[in-house]
Amino acid sequence: MGIFKIEGGIPLKGEITPQGAKNEALQILCAVLLTGEKVRINNIPDIIDINKLITLLGNLGVKIQRNEPGSITFQADEVNVGYLETEAFKKEGGALRGSIMIVGPLLARFGRGYIPKPGGDKIGRRRLDTHFEGFINLGAKFRYNREDHFYGVESPEGGLTGTDMLLDEASVTGTANIVMAAVLAKGVTTVYNAACEPYLQQLCKMLNSMGAKITGVGSNLLTIEGVESLGGCEHRILPDMIEIGSWIGLAAMTKSEITIKNVSWENLGLIPNTFRKLGITIEKRGDDIYIPAHTNGYEVKTDIDGSILTIADAPWPGFTPDLLSIVLVVATQAKGDVLIHQKMFESRLFFVDKLIDMGAKIMLCDPHRAVVMGHNFESQLKATTMSSPDIRAGISLLIAALSAKGTSTIQNIEQIDRGYERIDERLRAIGAKIVRA
Numbered sequence: 001m002g003i004f005k006i007e008g009g010i011p012l013k014g015e016i017t018p019q020g021a022k023n024e025a026l027q028i029l030c031a032v033l034l035t036g037e038k039v040r041i042n043n044i045p046d047i048i049d050i051n052k053l054i055t056l057l058g059n060l061g062v063k064i065q066r067n068e069p070g071s072i073t074f075q076a077d078e079v080n081v082g083y084l085e086t087e088a089f090k091k092e093g094g095a096l097r098g099s100i101m102i103v104g105p106l107l108a109r110f111g112r113g114y115i116p117k118p119g120g121d122k123i124g125r126r127r128l129d130t131h132f133e134g135f136i137n138l139g140a141k142f143r144y145n146r147e148d149h150f151y152g153v154e155s156p157e158g159g160l161t162g163t164d165m166l167l168d169e170a171s172v173t174g175t176a177n178i179v180m181a182a183v184l185a186k187g188v189t190t191v192y193n194a195a196c197e198p199y200l201q202q203l204c205k206m207l208n209s210m211g212a213k214i215t216g217v218g219s220n221l222l223t224i225e226g227v228e229s230l231g232g233c234e235h236r237i238l239p240d241m242i243e244i245g246s247w248i249g250l251a252a253m254t255k256s257e258i259t260i261k262n263v264s265w266e267n268l269g270l271i272p273n274t275f276r277k278l279g280i281t282i283e284k285r286g287d288d289i290y291i292p293a294h295t296n297g298y299e300v301k302t303d304i305d306g307s308i309l310t311i312a313d314a315p316w317p318g319f320t321p322d323l324l325s326i327v328l329v330v331a332t333q334a335k336g337d338v339l340i341h342q343k344m345f346e347s348r349l350f351f352v353d354k355l356i357d358m359g360a361k362i363m364l365c366d367p368h369r370a371v372v373m374g375h376n377f378e379s380q381l382k383a384t385t386m387s388s389p390d391i392r393a394g395i396s397l398l399i400a401a402l403s404a405k406g407t408s409t410i411q412n413i414e415q416i417d418r419g420y421e422r423i424d425e426r427l428r429a430i431g432a433k434i435v436r437a
């Protein structure tokens with residue numbers, strides 16, 4: 001397992017360009033299975049999770065032609081669905097969360113889709129019921145083998161049939177999976193309580209460019225008129241909003257002047273304003289974000305009635321749960337107190353122990369809530385050795401280490417590499433002292 005050694009307490013300066021979005025790329029790559037024609041995807045991040053999914057597609061028989069860096073042309077004209085029943089697939093398919101989204105396209109186009117319990121972050125219960133209830137609503141037969149946690153769906157004779165459905169929760173990957181199954185079903189499907197984050201909108205736009213008929217894109221009511229088949233397309237992945245939020249937090253906490261390039265402002269939702277509530281200055285400069293050096297710190301804004309600021313996650317257009325760990329770490333050096341409420345996942349806040357070891361003032365109220373009492377930089381965090389439990393806790397600890405005085409070590413950095421491309425190299429380019437060992 002790799003480690004990062006970080007010498008903290010040094011302000012950074014310069015420009016950083018966000019990578020293509022991991023969570024969009026996972027949806028988009030699965031969608032290439034829906035057609036036998038060529039699909040060219042641009043701005044694909046070079047990160048562990050995405051590379052694992054590309055390998056999986058290759059093992060399923062999808063042709064992969066690498067163009068310039070970040071651009072790949074896929075062609076799923078000779079898919080080997082039999083691979084789903086191999087031991088190799090049982091291992092490979094469970095290695096990441098995003099692989100669950102191969103099931104919808106395979107079911108729609110080849111009549112069956114199987115998946116072992118998918119991996120991804122161990123951040124609490126991660127159910128798949130929404131996905132499979134959706135497929136069942138479209139007429140699929142479902143089976144689950146409890147012994148090896150293997151899920152399977154098969155379409156009835158004559159294929160899937162569109163229907164009206166109300167999802168039990170606005171699951172992101174669940175909505176993507178159901179939409180990818182419904183585009184090739186007979187008749188009309190409506191999906192209410194659909195997730196509607198920008199990455200799902202991107203998926204729907206891509207599918208429409210392949211010939212699908214989806215309306216309501218961007219809302220929580222999608223209407224999908226099934227079509228016979230889909231064709232090829234070219235698609236560009238948006239910048240990663242979670243990476244953008246990570247760089248905002250990094251800039252504030254290390255008192256650095258940073259420009260984040262080409263962020264696609266219209267797709268950032270509440271992210272900029274949520275960081276502004278912590279007192280961080282965020283300037284819109286064209287499509288860039290400019291963050292001045294917060295030499296005198298940043299002060300938390302209370303609510304209008306003076307009550308303590310609460311930052312909580314919610315399905316889009318609410319604030320994404322993937323940035324709460326970063327907000328939390330940034331709050332440790334703010335002037336003022338913040339209640340962080342992680343509503344979706346029950347094991348995502350436990351990493352605060354490590355921040356407490358570094359000298360942060362945090363009270364973990366229960367698995368979902370933590371009160372952070374900011375130091376206002378009056379007491380710098382102390383360098384330490386820590387291990388990254390999940391991707392976003394990992395980047396939060398990295399930000400803490402870059403702000404702390406002295407040399408810190410972060411272990412288990414594969415968790416960070418899962419979602420952040422060449423992070424050490426890119427941080428060194430703006431002056432960070434970080435080495436991979």
Ligand SMILES: CC(=O)N[C@H]1[C@@H](OP(=O)(O)OP(=O)(O)OC[C@H]2O[C@@H](n3ccc(=O)[nH]c3=O)[C@H](O)[C@@H]2O)O[C@H](CO)[C@@H](O)[C@@H]1O
Nearest residue numbers: 023026097098125126169170171172173174315321322344
């Ligand atoms: C590969 C990928 O795209 N992963 C993202 C995706 O995961 P993923 O699609 O797995 O997450 P889901 O949207 O299914 O839900 C995540 C968790 O939130 C809970 N939940 C969900 C919806 C809801 O309305 N209420 C609710 O409480 C679920 O019970 C579940 O425990 O979306 C999550 C929520 O934005 C993000 O954290 C993940 O980074």
Ligand SMILES: C=C(OP(=O)(O)O)C(=O)O
Nearest residue numbers: 097098120121322391392
């Ligand atoms: C939780 C995340 O990823 P995954 O769903 O792939 O585990 C994340 O990106 O923060």
